[in-house]
Amino acid sequence: MEAEVxxxxxxxxxxxxxxxxxxxxxxxxxxxIREAGYNTFLTRSKxxxxxxxxxxxxxxxxxxxxxxxxxxxxxxxxxxxxxxLEAVINEYYGYKHFVPTHQGRGAENLMSQILIKPxxxxxxxxxxxxxxxxxxxxxxxxxxxxxxxxxxxxxxYPFKGNVDIDKLDRLVQKVGADRVPYISLEGNVNxxxxxxxxxxxxxxxxxxxxxxDIPIMLDATRTIENAWFIREREDGYAHRSVREILREICDxxxxxxxxxxxxALVNIGGFFACNDDEVFRKAQNLVVVxxxxxxxxxxxxxxxxxxxxxxxxxxxxxxxxxxxxQVRYLGEQLRNAGIPIVSPIGSxxxxxxxKQFLPHVDQDEYPAQALAAxxxxxxxxxxxxxxxxxxxxxxETGENRRPPLELVRxxxxxxxxxxAHMDVITESVVDVYKRRDQIHGLKMVYEPEYLRFFQARFxxxx
Ligand code: P61
Numbered sequence: 130m131e132a133e134v135x136x137x138x139x140x141x142x143x144x145x146x147x148x149x150x151x152x153x154x155x156x157x158x159x160x161x162i163r164e165a166g167y168n169t170f171l172t173r174s175k176x177x178x179x180x181x182x183x184x185x186x187x188x189x190x191x192x193x194x195x196x197x198x199x200x201x202x203x204x205x206x207x208x209x210x211x212x213x214l215e216a217v218i219n220e221y222y223g224y225k226h227f228v229p230t231h232q233g234r235g236a237e238n239l240m241s242q243i244l245i246k247p248x249x250x251x252x253x254x255x256x257x258x259x260x261x262x263x264x265x266x267x268x269x270x271x272x273x274x275x276x277x278x279x280x281x282x283x284x285x286y287p288f289k290g291n292v293d294i295d296k297l298d299r300l301v302q303k304v305g306a307d308r309v310p311y312i313s314l315e316g317n318v319n320x321x322x323x324x325x326x327x328x329x330x331x332x333x334x335x336x337x338x339x340x341x342d343i344p345i346m347l348d349a350t351r352t353i354e355n356a357w358f359i360r361e362r363e364d365g366y367a368h369r370s371v372r373e374i375l376r377e378i379c380d381x382x383x384x385x386x387x388x389x390x391x392x393a394l395v396n397i398g399g400f401f402a403c404n405d406d407e408v409f410r411k412a413q414n415l416v417v418v419x420x421x422x423x424x425x426x427x428x429x430x431x432x433x434x435x436x437x438x439x440x441x442x443x444x445x446x447x448x449x450x451x452x453x454x455q456v457r458y459l460g461e462q463l464r465n466a467g468i469p470i471v472s473p474i475g476s477x478x479x480x481x482x483x484k485q486f487l488p489h490v491d492q493d494e495y496p497a498q499a500l501a502a503x504x505x506x507x508x509x510x511x512x513x514x515x516x517x518x519x520x521x522x523x524x525e526t527g528e529n530r531r532p533p534l535e536l537v538r539x540x541x542x543x544x545x546x547x548x549a550h551m552d553v554i555t556e557s558v559v560d561v562y563k564r565r566d567q568i569h570g571l572k573m574v575y576e577p578e579y580l581r582f583f584q585a586r587f588x589x590x591x
Contacts, residue, residue: 137454138454140547141445141447141448141450141451150178150179151176151178152178153178155506155507157176158176158505158506158509159506161173161176161505166575166585166587167502167586167587168584168585168586169182169502169511169512170182170584171584172505172511177510177511178508178509179510179546179550179553179554180542181478181511181512181538181540181554182511182512182513184478184540184541185388185390186232186390186395187390187396187542187543188390188394188395188439188542188543188545189544190396191394191442193438193442194394194435194438194439197431197434197438198431198434200431200434201430201431201432201434202430203430203431205422205425206422206424208424208425208430208433210430210431210433210437211229211424211430211433214227214229214433214434214437217441218402221372221375221376221440222349222375222379222402223376223379223380224402224403224404225406226402226403226404226406226409226412226413227400227401227402228400228402228409228412228420228426229398229400229416229423229425229427230398230399230401230427231397231398231399231420231426231427232389232390232397232398232399233259233348233350233387233388233389233390233399234259234263234399235399235419235420235426235427236388236399236400237259237260237263238263239401239415239416239419239420240263240346240412241264241266241269242267242415243411243412244310244311244344244408245269245310246268246269246310247268247269248269248308249269249270249309249310250271250272250304250308251269251271251272251309251310251311251312252272252273252274252296252297252300253271253273253274253275253312253313254273254275254292254313254314254318254321255273255279255290255320256271257319257348258519258521259580260315260348264313269310272300273296274296274297274312275289275290275292276288276289276291276292276293277293279291279321280533281533282322282471282472282482282534283472284472286473287325287327287473288324288326289325290316290317290324290355291326291327292312292314294334294337297312297337306343311345311383312334312345312346313348314326314334314382315347315350315351316348316350316351316352316353317351317354317358319350319477320515320534321471322471322475323354323475323477323480324473324475325354325358325476327362328359328363328377328378329363331345331381334381335381335382344382345381345383346384346385346386346403347378347379347384348385349379349385349387349392350386350387350388350391350392351391351477352375352378352379353371353375353392353443353444353449354476354477355378356371357371357453357476358453359378360374370446371445371449372444383403384401384402384408385401386399386400386401387399387401387402389436389439391477392440392443393436393440393443394442394543395432395435395436395439397432398428398435400426452543455541455546455551456475456477456478456479456541458548459539459541459551459555460474461474462551462552462555463479463558466555468486468559469481469485470482471536478538478539478540479538479541480515480534480538480539481500481536481539481558482535483496483500483516483537484535486500486562486565487500487570490569490570491570492517492531492535494571494572495514495517496535496570497515497517497518497536497537499568499570499589500537500561501514501537502587503561503568504557504561507561508560510557512537512539513540514537515534515537515538517529517530517532517535518581518582521580521581521582569590571587571588571590572590574586574587574588
Protein backbone atom coordinates (compact mmCIF):
# COMPACT_ATOMS: atom_id res chain seq x y z
CA MET A 130 0.00 0.00 0.00
CA GLU A 131 1.26 3.47 -0.86
CA ALA A 132 2.14 5.70 2.10
CA GLU A 133 -0.25 8.59 2.62
CA VAL A 134 0.76 11.57 0.51
CA UNK A 135 0.71 15.16 1.73
CA UNK A 136 -1.15 17.80 -0.26
CA UNK A 137 1.99 19.77 -1.01
CA UNK A 138 5.64 18.86 -0.74
CA UNK A 139 7.34 19.12 2.62
CA UNK A 140 10.76 18.13 3.87
CA UNK A 141 10.62 14.35 4.51
CA UNK A 142 12.76 14.73 7.63
CA UNK A 143 13.01 16.73 10.81
CA UNK A 144 16.08 18.66 11.90
CA UNK A 145 18.34 17.18 14.58
CA UNK A 146 21.44 19.39 14.47
CA UNK A 147 21.76 22.99 13.32
CA UNK A 148 24.68 25.18 12.28
CA UNK A 149 24.32 28.85 13.18
CA UNK A 150 24.59 31.39 10.39
CA UNK A 151 26.56 34.60 10.55
CA UNK A 152 25.37 37.95 9.29
CA UNK A 153 27.68 40.75 8.26
CA UNK A 154 27.28 44.43 7.44
CA UNK A 155 27.21 45.77 3.91
CA UNK A 156 30.59 47.47 4.49
CA UNK A 157 32.12 44.17 5.60
CA UNK A 158 30.75 42.40 2.54
CA UNK A 159 31.98 45.14 0.18
CA UNK A 160 35.46 44.80 1.66
CA UNK A 161 35.29 40.98 1.50
CA ILE A 162 34.31 40.81 -2.16
CA ARG A 163 36.91 43.44 -3.12
CA GLU A 164 39.56 41.39 -1.34
CA ALA A 165 38.31 38.31 -3.18
CA GLY A 166 38.86 40.03 -6.55
CA TYR A 167 35.08 40.02 -7.19
CA ASN A 168 35.19 36.25 -7.46
CA THR A 169 32.80 34.39 -5.14
CA PHE A 170 35.10 31.34 -5.26
CA LEU A 171 37.70 33.42 -3.42
CA THR A 172 35.43 34.61 -0.62
CA ARG A 173 35.57 32.97 2.81
CA SER A 174 32.58 31.00 4.00
CA LYS A 175 32.64 32.81 7.34
CA UNK A 176 31.51 35.93 5.42
CA UNK A 177 28.59 34.13 3.76
CA UNK A 178 24.99 34.22 5.00
CA UNK A 179 23.20 31.85 2.59
CA UNK A 180 25.59 29.73 0.56
CA UNK A 181 24.26 29.06 -2.93
CA UNK A 182 27.69 28.62 -4.50
CA UNK A 183 27.11 24.95 -5.20
CA UNK A 184 25.14 21.85 -4.37
CA UNK A 185 28.43 19.93 -4.52
CA UNK A 186 29.44 18.32 -1.24
CA UNK A 187 27.16 20.70 0.65
CA UNK A 188 24.27 18.34 1.44
CA UNK A 189 23.19 17.61 5.00
CA UNK A 190 23.75 13.94 5.73
CA UNK A 191 21.10 11.91 7.53
CA UNK A 192 21.50 10.27 10.94
CA UNK A 193 21.83 6.94 9.12
CA UNK A 194 24.67 8.31 7.01
CA UNK A 195 26.42 9.62 10.10
CA UNK A 196 25.89 6.27 11.79
CA UNK A 197 27.48 4.69 8.72
CA UNK A 198 30.53 6.91 9.23
CA UNK A 199 31.11 5.04 12.51
CA UNK A 200 31.16 1.79 10.58
CA UNK A 201 34.16 2.94 8.55
CA UNK A 202 36.51 0.02 7.96
CA UNK A 203 39.70 2.01 7.48
CA UNK A 204 41.76 -0.78 6.01
CA UNK A 205 44.16 0.01 3.19
CA UNK A 206 42.97 -3.02 1.24
CA UNK A 207 39.62 -4.75 0.93
CA UNK A 208 37.56 -2.47 3.20
CA UNK A 209 34.09 -3.86 3.97
CA UNK A 210 32.63 -0.48 3.01
CA UNK A 211 33.99 -0.91 -0.51
CA UNK A 212 32.09 -4.18 -0.93
CA UNK A 213 28.95 -2.65 0.49
CA LEU A 214 29.19 0.31 -1.88
CA GLU A 215 29.91 -2.02 -4.79
CA ALA A 216 26.71 -3.94 -4.04
CA VAL A 217 24.66 -0.72 -3.84
CA ILE A 218 26.07 0.70 -7.10
CA ASN A 219 25.41 -2.60 -8.79
CA GLU A 220 21.86 -2.69 -7.48
CA TYR A 221 20.86 0.94 -8.12
CA TYR A 222 22.97 1.84 -11.18
CA GLY A 223 23.42 -1.67 -12.53
CA TYR A 224 26.95 -1.40 -13.93
CA LYS A 225 29.10 -4.49 -13.63
CA HIS A 226 32.30 -2.87 -12.36
CA PHE A 227 33.28 0.24 -10.43
CA VAL A 228 36.30 1.99 -8.95
CA PRO A 229 35.91 4.67 -6.28
CA THR A 230 37.53 8.08 -6.80
CA HIS A 231 37.93 11.07 -4.53
CA GLN A 232 35.33 13.01 -6.57
CA GLY A 233 33.89 13.38 -10.06
CA ARG A 234 36.92 14.82 -11.82
CA GLY A 235 39.06 11.92 -10.56
CA ALA A 236 36.72 9.59 -12.46
CA GLU A 237 36.81 11.91 -15.51
CA ASN A 238 40.58 11.76 -15.51
CA LEU A 239 40.57 7.94 -15.53
CA MET A 240 37.93 7.67 -18.23
CA SER A 241 39.50 10.30 -20.49
CA GLN A 242 42.96 8.75 -20.25
CA ILE A 243 41.65 5.27 -20.95
CA LEU A 244 39.25 5.98 -23.79
CA ILE A 245 40.55 9.06 -25.63
CA LYS A 246 43.39 9.07 -28.16
CA PRO A 247 44.95 12.34 -29.40
CA UNK A 248 42.88 13.68 -32.30
CA UNK A 249 39.61 12.09 -31.13
CA UNK A 250 36.34 14.00 -30.95
CA UNK A 251 34.03 13.61 -27.97
CA UNK A 252 30.43 14.68 -28.52
CA UNK A 253 28.43 15.70 -25.47
CA UNK A 254 25.12 17.29 -24.46
CA UNK A 255 26.81 20.59 -23.56
CA UNK A 256 30.21 20.98 -22.00
CA UNK A 257 31.00 20.77 -18.34
CA UNK A 258 34.16 22.59 -17.25
CA UNK A 259 36.12 19.72 -15.69
CA UNK A 260 34.79 17.11 -18.13
CA UNK A 261 35.90 19.09 -21.18
CA UNK A 262 39.28 19.93 -19.66
CA UNK A 263 40.04 16.24 -19.05
CA UNK A 264 39.00 15.43 -22.60
CA UNK A 265 41.36 18.14 -23.90
CA UNK A 266 44.22 17.07 -21.63
CA UNK A 267 43.88 13.57 -23.13
CA UNK A 268 44.23 15.09 -26.64
CA UNK A 269 40.54 15.11 -27.54
CA UNK A 270 38.19 17.85 -28.75
CA UNK A 271 34.76 18.34 -27.24
CA UNK A 272 31.87 18.83 -29.68
CA UNK A 273 28.53 20.16 -28.47
CA UNK A 274 25.59 18.08 -29.76
CA UNK A 275 22.84 19.25 -27.43
CA UNK A 276 19.51 20.41 -28.92
CA UNK A 277 19.39 24.11 -29.92
CA UNK A 278 16.70 24.83 -27.32
CA UNK A 279 19.30 24.31 -24.56
CA UNK A 280 21.11 27.48 -25.60
CA UNK A 281 17.94 29.59 -25.38
CA UNK A 282 17.19 30.59 -21.76
CA UNK A 283 13.56 31.40 -22.64
CA UNK A 284 12.67 28.15 -24.39
CA UNK A 285 10.24 26.11 -22.26
CA TYR A 286 11.14 22.84 -24.01
CA PRO A 287 10.80 20.16 -21.29
CA PHE A 288 13.87 18.12 -22.30
CA LYS A 289 16.56 20.67 -23.04
CA GLY A 290 19.17 18.06 -22.09
CA ASN A 291 18.37 15.99 -25.19
CA VAL A 292 21.01 15.08 -27.74
CA ASP A 293 20.40 16.34 -31.28
CA ILE A 294 20.99 13.09 -33.17
CA ASP A 295 21.46 15.00 -36.47
CA LYS A 296 24.29 17.03 -34.95
CA LEU A 297 25.86 13.83 -33.67
CA ASP A 298 25.49 12.16 -37.05
CA ARG A 299 27.08 15.13 -38.81
CA LEU A 300 30.12 14.80 -36.54
CA VAL A 301 30.35 11.03 -37.07
CA GLN A 302 30.07 11.47 -40.86
CA LYS A 303 32.77 14.16 -40.79
CA VAL A 304 35.43 12.52 -38.60
CA GLY A 305 34.43 8.84 -38.79
CA ALA A 306 33.04 6.70 -35.95
CA ASP A 307 36.51 5.38 -35.14
CA ARG A 308 37.54 8.92 -34.05
CA VAL A 309 34.59 9.13 -31.65
CA PRO A 310 35.58 7.01 -28.64
CA TYR A 311 32.27 7.61 -26.83
CA ILE A 312 29.50 10.13 -26.40
CA SER A 313 29.42 11.91 -23.08
CA LEU A 314 25.81 12.10 -21.88
CA GLU A 315 25.06 14.21 -18.81
CA GLY A 316 21.90 13.84 -16.76
CA ASN A 317 20.21 17.11 -15.77
CA VAL A 318 22.67 19.18 -17.76
CA ASN A 319 24.31 21.57 -15.35
CA UNK A 320 25.47 24.32 -17.73
CA UNK A 321 22.08 24.38 -19.51
CA UNK A 322 20.31 25.14 -16.24
CA UNK A 323 19.82 21.65 -14.79
CA UNK A 324 17.86 20.35 -17.78
CA UNK A 325 16.97 16.66 -18.26
CA UNK A 326 17.16 14.38 -21.27
CA UNK A 327 14.13 12.21 -22.04
CA UNK A 328 14.07 8.44 -22.11
CA UNK A 329 12.78 8.59 -25.69
CA UNK A 330 15.86 10.58 -26.67
CA UNK A 331 18.17 8.19 -24.84
CA UNK A 332 16.56 5.21 -26.59
CA UNK A 333 17.04 6.87 -29.96
CA UNK A 334 20.64 7.69 -29.07
CA UNK A 335 21.20 4.13 -27.92
CA UNK A 336 19.93 2.82 -31.28
CA UNK A 337 22.21 5.20 -33.17
CA UNK A 338 25.25 4.41 -31.03
CA UNK A 339 24.71 0.63 -31.29
CA UNK A 340 24.65 0.83 -35.05
CA UNK A 341 27.87 2.91 -35.10
CA ASP A 342 29.59 1.05 -32.28
CA ILE A 343 29.99 4.16 -30.11
CA PRO A 344 29.68 3.67 -26.33
CA ILE A 345 27.49 6.02 -24.28
CA MET A 346 29.26 7.17 -21.12
CA LEU A 347 26.92 8.83 -18.66
CA ASP A 348 27.82 11.71 -16.39
CA ALA A 349 25.65 10.33 -13.59
CA THR A 350 26.25 13.25 -11.21
CA ARG A 351 22.58 14.38 -11.19
CA THR A 352 20.93 11.50 -13.01
CA ILE A 353 18.62 10.56 -10.13
CA GLU A 354 17.22 14.08 -10.44
CA ASN A 355 16.94 13.53 -14.21
CA ALA A 356 14.96 10.35 -13.48
CA TRP A 357 12.52 12.39 -11.40
CA PHE A 358 11.84 14.72 -14.36
CA ILE A 359 11.26 11.74 -16.67
CA ARG A 360 8.71 10.45 -14.19
CA GLU A 361 7.04 13.84 -14.02
CA ARG A 362 7.12 14.85 -17.69
CA GLU A 363 7.39 11.86 -19.97
CA ASP A 364 4.43 9.76 -21.17
CA GLY A 365 4.37 6.32 -19.65
CA TYR A 366 6.61 7.04 -16.66
CA ALA A 367 4.20 8.57 -14.12
CA HIS A 368 3.83 5.26 -12.30
CA ARG A 369 7.41 4.11 -12.53
CA SER A 370 9.66 4.63 -9.52
CA VAL A 371 12.72 6.88 -9.62
CA ARG A 372 14.78 3.77 -8.92
CA GLU A 373 13.38 1.90 -11.89
CA ILE A 374 13.91 4.87 -14.19
CA LEU A 375 17.51 5.27 -13.00
CA ARG A 376 18.16 1.61 -13.82
CA GLU A 377 16.57 1.97 -17.23
CA ILE A 378 18.85 4.93 -17.99
CA CYS A 379 21.96 3.07 -16.85
CA ASP A 380 20.97 -0.08 -18.74
CA UNK A 381 20.96 1.98 -21.96
CA UNK A 382 24.51 3.24 -21.31
CA UNK A 383 27.93 1.60 -21.10
CA UNK A 384 29.38 3.20 -18.01
CA UNK A 385 29.54 6.42 -16.04
CA UNK A 386 31.54 8.97 -14.17
CA UNK A 387 29.98 10.17 -10.95
CA UNK A 388 30.47 13.04 -8.58
CA UNK A 389 28.70 11.58 -5.55
CA UNK A 390 28.85 15.04 -3.95
CA UNK A 391 25.52 15.89 -5.62
CA UNK A 392 22.77 13.25 -6.05
CA ALA A 393 24.35 10.85 -3.53
CA LEU A 394 24.18 13.26 -0.58
CA VAL A 395 27.78 13.04 0.58
CA ASN A 396 30.40 15.68 1.27
CA ILE A 397 33.11 13.92 -0.73
CA GLY A 398 33.33 11.01 -3.17
CA GLY A 399 32.85 9.77 -6.70
CA PHE A 400 33.31 6.75 -8.91
CA PHE A 401 33.88 5.42 -12.38
CA ALA A 402 31.71 2.48 -13.43
CA CYS A 403 31.48 0.41 -16.60
CA ASN A 404 30.44 -2.92 -18.06
CA ASP A 405 33.46 -3.58 -20.26
CA ASP A 406 35.98 -5.91 -18.58
CA GLU A 407 39.00 -4.50 -20.41
CA VAL A 408 38.14 -0.85 -19.64
CA PHE A 409 37.58 -1.81 -16.02
CA ARG A 410 40.95 -3.57 -15.82
CA LYS A 411 42.64 -0.39 -17.10
CA ALA A 412 40.68 1.83 -14.67
CA GLN A 413 41.55 -0.44 -11.78
CA ASN A 414 45.19 -0.15 -12.72
CA LEU A 415 45.20 3.61 -13.38
CA VAL A 416 43.31 4.49 -10.18
CA VAL A 417 46.31 3.40 -8.11
CA VAL A 418 48.40 6.06 -9.88
CA UNK A 419 46.10 9.01 -9.24
CA UNK A 420 43.73 8.19 -6.40
CA UNK A 421 44.64 5.18 -4.25
CA UNK A 422 44.22 1.43 -4.15
CA UNK A 423 41.23 0.21 -6.21
CA UNK A 424 39.25 -0.59 -3.05
CA UNK A 425 39.32 2.97 -1.72
CA UNK A 426 40.23 5.30 -4.61
CA UNK A 427 41.10 8.30 -2.44
CA UNK A 428 38.20 7.86 -0.03
CA UNK A 429 38.09 6.79 3.58
CA UNK A 430 36.04 3.68 4.33
CA UNK A 431 33.52 5.85 6.17
CA UNK A 432 33.03 8.03 3.06
CA UNK A 433 32.10 4.95 1.03
CA UNK A 434 29.63 3.84 3.69
CA UNK A 435 27.95 7.26 3.74
CA UNK A 436 27.75 7.17 -0.06
CA UNK A 437 26.07 3.76 -0.09
CA UNK A 438 23.40 5.01 2.31
CA UNK A 439 23.10 8.34 0.43
CA UNK A 440 22.29 6.53 -2.81
CA UNK A 441 19.46 4.67 -1.08
CA UNK A 442 17.99 7.89 0.32
CA UNK A 443 18.42 9.88 -2.90
CA UNK A 444 16.39 7.39 -4.93
CA UNK A 445 13.24 7.79 -2.81
CA UNK A 446 10.28 9.70 -4.21
CA UNK A 447 9.91 11.73 -0.99
CA UNK A 448 13.46 13.04 -1.21
CA UNK A 449 13.18 14.09 -4.83
CA UNK A 450 9.73 15.63 -4.39
CA UNK A 451 11.05 17.88 -1.62
CA UNK A 452 14.36 18.58 -3.34
CA UNK A 453 12.84 19.61 -6.61
CA UNK A 454 9.83 21.19 -4.90
CA GLN A 455 12.07 23.56 -2.97
CA VAL A 456 14.04 24.64 -6.03
CA ARG A 457 10.79 25.15 -7.94
CA TYR A 458 9.35 27.22 -5.07
CA LEU A 459 12.30 29.61 -5.27
CA GLY A 460 12.14 29.75 -9.08
CA GLU A 461 8.45 30.56 -9.11
CA GLN A 462 8.89 33.31 -6.52
CA LEU A 463 11.63 34.89 -8.62
CA ARG A 464 9.71 34.53 -11.84
CA ASN A 465 6.58 36.08 -10.28
CA ALA A 466 8.73 39.02 -9.18
CA GLY A 467 9.78 39.58 -12.81
CA ILE A 468 13.34 38.26 -12.51
CA PRO A 469 14.62 36.75 -15.80
CA ILE A 470 15.42 33.09 -15.08
CA VAL A 471 16.12 30.09 -17.28
CA SER A 472 13.06 28.03 -18.16
CA PRO A 473 12.03 25.38 -17.30
CA ILE A 474 13.15 25.48 -13.67
CA GLY A 475 15.81 22.78 -13.19
CA SER A 476 16.45 20.51 -10.24
CA UNK A 477 19.54 21.80 -8.53
CA UNK A 478 19.56 25.54 -9.04
CA UNK A 479 17.87 28.64 -10.36
CA UNK A 480 19.83 30.26 -13.16
CA UNK A 481 19.39 34.02 -13.57
CA UNK A 482 19.85 35.37 -17.09
CA UNK A 483 22.49 38.06 -16.61
CA LYS A 484 22.17 39.28 -20.22
CA GLN A 485 18.56 40.25 -19.54
CA PHE A 486 19.25 41.44 -15.99
CA LEU A 487 22.15 43.70 -17.06
CA PRO A 488 21.57 44.41 -20.77
CA HIS A 489 23.91 47.44 -20.58
CA VAL A 490 26.99 45.32 -19.66
CA ASP A 491 28.93 43.80 -22.59
CA GLN A 492 29.68 40.09 -22.28
CA ASP A 493 33.43 40.77 -22.19
CA GLU A 494 32.79 42.84 -19.07
CA TYR A 495 31.40 39.68 -17.46
CA PRO A 496 27.82 40.58 -16.48
CA ALA A 497 27.17 37.30 -14.63
CA GLN A 498 30.39 37.66 -12.62
CA ALA A 499 29.43 41.25 -11.75
CA LEU A 500 25.92 40.20 -10.75
CA ALA A 501 27.15 37.37 -8.50
CA ALA A 502 29.33 39.95 -6.71
CA UNK A 503 26.30 42.25 -6.28
CA UNK A 504 24.18 39.47 -4.73
CA UNK A 505 26.97 38.91 -2.24
CA UNK A 506 27.22 42.62 -1.42
CA UNK A 507 23.44 42.95 -1.10
CA UNK A 508 22.89 40.25 1.51
CA UNK A 509 25.79 37.83 1.84
CA UNK A 510 24.26 35.33 -0.57
CA UNK A 511 27.04 33.49 -2.41
CA UNK A 512 26.27 32.40 -5.97
CA UNK A 513 28.34 31.37 -9.00
CA UNK A 514 29.02 32.74 -12.47
CA UNK A 515 28.19 30.39 -15.35
CA UNK A 516 28.93 32.41 -18.45
CA UNK A 517 31.86 33.94 -20.27
CA UNK A 518 34.34 33.44 -17.43
CA UNK A 519 33.39 29.76 -16.94
CA UNK A 520 33.42 29.06 -20.70
CA UNK A 521 37.06 30.19 -20.97
CA UNK A 522 38.92 30.88 -24.20
CA UNK A 523 38.69 29.10 -27.53
CA UNK A 524 42.00 27.20 -27.83
CA GLU A 525 42.21 28.05 -31.57
CA THR A 526 41.52 31.80 -31.48
CA GLY A 527 42.48 32.60 -27.87
CA GLU A 528 39.34 34.75 -27.63
CA ASN A 529 36.69 34.55 -24.90
CA ARG A 530 34.07 32.03 -26.00
CA ARG A 531 31.13 34.41 -25.28
CA PRO A 532 28.62 31.56 -24.79
CA PRO A 533 24.94 32.15 -25.55
CA LEU A 534 24.11 31.52 -21.88
CA GLU A 535 25.42 34.15 -19.47
CA LEU A 536 24.02 33.00 -16.13
CA VAL A 537 24.29 33.35 -12.39
CA ARG A 538 23.59 30.08 -10.61
CA UNK A 539 21.71 30.09 -7.31
CA UNK A 540 22.45 26.51 -6.32
CA UNK A 541 20.43 24.87 -3.59
CA UNK A 542 22.26 22.45 -1.29
CA UNK A 543 20.16 19.38 -0.46
CA UNK A 544 18.34 19.28 2.90
CA UNK A 545 20.13 22.41 4.18
CA UNK A 546 17.96 25.52 3.86
CA UNK A 547 14.29 26.19 4.59
CA UNK A 548 11.46 27.82 2.70
CA ALA A 549 12.03 31.00 4.74
CA HIS A 550 15.57 31.14 3.37
CA MET A 551 14.08 30.91 -0.12
CA ASP A 552 11.95 33.97 0.67
CA VAL A 553 14.97 35.94 1.86
CA ILE A 554 16.84 35.02 -1.31
CA THR A 555 13.95 36.29 -3.42
CA GLU A 556 13.80 39.58 -1.53
CA SER A 557 17.53 40.10 -1.95
CA VAL A 558 17.51 39.37 -5.69
CA VAL A 559 14.56 41.74 -6.17
CA ASP A 560 16.43 44.50 -4.30
CA VAL A 561 19.41 44.09 -6.62
CA TYR A 562 17.07 44.08 -9.63
CA LYS A 563 15.65 47.47 -8.56
CA ARG A 564 19.12 49.02 -8.72
CA ARG A 565 20.35 47.09 -11.78
CA ASP A 566 20.96 50.24 -13.86
CA GLN A 567 23.76 51.27 -11.48
CA ILE A 568 25.65 47.97 -11.75
CA HIS A 569 28.86 48.09 -13.79
CA GLY A 570 30.88 45.36 -15.46
CA LEU A 571 34.27 43.95 -14.45
CA LYS A 572 37.76 43.79 -15.88
CA MET A 573 39.75 40.57 -15.46
CA VAL A 574 43.12 41.37 -13.91
CA TYR A 575 44.42 37.85 -13.21
CA GLU A 576 43.68 34.80 -15.34
CA PRO A 577 44.96 31.34 -14.39
CA GLU A 578 45.72 28.79 -17.09
CA TYR A 579 43.23 26.05 -16.15
CA LEU A 580 39.57 26.47 -15.16
CA ARG A 581 40.11 30.19 -14.81
CA PHE A 582 36.77 30.92 -13.13
CA PHE A 583 37.92 29.30 -9.86
CA GLN A 584 40.81 31.72 -9.24
CA ALA A 585 40.50 34.66 -11.67
CA ARG A 586 40.54 38.14 -10.14
CA PHE A 587 38.60 41.19 -11.28
CA UNK A 588 38.27 44.91 -10.69
CA UNK A 589 35.13 46.98 -11.04
CA UNK A 590 34.93 49.16 -14.15
CA UNK A 591 33.99 52.64 -12.87
C1 P61 B 1 29.13 22.18 -9.27
F1 P61 B 1 32.20 25.70 -10.85
N1 P61 B 1 30.05 20.23 -10.24
O1 P61 B 1 28.18 22.04 -10.06
P1 P61 B 1 33.63 17.08 -8.87
N2 P61 B 1 30.09 16.67 -13.76
C2 P61 B 1 29.12 17.51 -13.38
C3 P61 B 1 29.32 18.36 -12.31
O2 P61 B 1 28.37 19.19 -11.96
C4 P61 B 1 30.57 18.32 -11.60
C5 P61 B 1 31.55 17.40 -12.04
C6 P61 B 1 31.30 16.60 -13.10
C7 P61 B 1 30.22 21.20 -9.37
C8 P61 B 1 31.53 21.49 -8.66
C9 P61 B 1 32.29 22.37 -9.59
O3 P61 B 1 33.31 24.54 -12.92
C10 P61 B 1 33.13 23.85 -11.78
O4 P61 B 1 33.16 16.12 -7.83
C11 P61 B 1 27.86 17.53 -14.14
O5 P61 B 1 33.38 18.50 -8.54
O6 P61 B 1 35.04 16.81 -9.28
C12 P61 B 1 30.84 19.21 -10.54
O7 P61 B 1 32.71 16.71 -10.13
C13 P61 B 1 32.89 17.31 -11.35
C14 P61 B 1 32.01 23.71 -9.66
C15 P61 B 1 33.06 21.81 -10.57
C16 P61 B 1 32.44 24.44 -10.75
C17 P61 B 1 33.51 22.56 -11.65
O8 P61 B 1 29.20 23.07 -8.43
